Amino acid sequence: MPAPSPAAERAPTLYERYLPWRRWAEAGYWLASISLSAIGNTITVGMELRRAGLPHHPAEPAIWEWTSNLVILALVPAIAWFTRRFPVHFDTWRRQLPWYLLASVAFSLLHVVGMVALRQAIYALGGDSYDFGDWPRQLFYEYVKDARTFLGAVLMIIGYRFVLRRLQGEASLLDAPDDDAPPVEPVDRPERFLVRKLGREFLVPAADIESLQAAGNYVNLRVRGREYPLRSTIAAIESRLDPARFQRVHRSHIVNLDHVAMIEPLETGDARLHLKDGSTLPCSRRYRAALRERTD
Structure with a gap:
């Protein structure tokens, strides 16, 4: 079962x-x-x-x-x-x-x-x-x-x-401190995101993000089946994610490679990504070759 x-x-x-x-x-x-x-x-x-x-x-x-x-x-x-x-x-x-x-x-x-x-x-x-x-x-x-x-x-x-x-729940990047003290973590490549939800705040590790999807002037971070909008463009947030873990697979989608269960080729030359939680993401032919190299 x-x-x-x-x-x-x-x-x-x-x-x-x-x-x-x-x-x-x-x-x-x-x-x-x-x-x-x-x-x-x-x-x-x-x-x-x-x-x-x-x-x-x-x-x-x-x-x-x-x-x-x-x-x-x-x-x-x-x-x-x-x-x-x-x-x-x-x-x-x-x-x-x-x-x-x-x-x-x-x-x-x-x-x-x-x-x-x-x-x-x-x-x-x-x-x-x-x-x-x-x-x-x-x-x-x-x-x-x-x-x-x-x-x-x-x-x-x-x-x-x-x-x-x-x-x-709305996500944001952790800001650098106002004083001259060093930041808790690298601001240019954050390891955690701050999520505000119903007046409460909690931190989400970047490793827990399963995928990201562009939605107008926001990017939805999918974490444990839930989505949190982050005010950013997908290109801007892509440049701040760990390239060893995250891969662009579509003009509107980025995936965490640790959460990819299977890549399903399609007759059109594109592909469909099956994630470990049962959800799927599109992968355009433009990014398919680079993804295959990362997952082989």
Whole structure:
């Protein structure tokens, strides 16, 4: 009878229990948030129009608000991509600020064009026409509102990812001491990584890292079946790992040779690495020859 894998011997963490529901939770949040906003605004806009005695069709407040909010919902994936492409940190926010200002303008333009197009189509189906009004003045008015919406979505996404990293655990390199004392270990080739998780800190030996995978501006360190994001590029962290132990096997993957159980050749010329914990990694043909020399 085969021995249980390390992942089967431990109870799943809160983060691991959440993972199967993550996509549903994220989609559900945005759907619920957008729907509540559209419903609430429809009610308040209708009340304001009736209070002011302005002539309007009873369906118009709903058309205006739902077309606006549906376009915002469609732009949420673009905002999520943008925040991954231009991540904000305490030491980079000034450099990223111009990009976010430009993104807010692009968000507003896409929002306005999308909602006006939807409204014109809906009005045309009803045998009427929709007039957006004076475009320069209306664009400025919409941007004032859209900038707040964009900022709110960005803060929500960044805050959500921050919480996920805290649940998952976030790794960092050990810093050199502030004084003139020698470092505890070589800073240019660390033997341990500092992991912060739920307010606690612990050290992970570099030898325990099974593999590393690039993920945008982070590199995920896989340790005993768990992943800890490290803010770095895969090229930068590769230069600081022990070359006698770690081998680049793909443009997005580095493996600890001590944890490789088998190399499976593929018909494409690439290979699949089977690790001792049962997981697999891709190995591109570019790195396959060098890996074969290291493992023969």
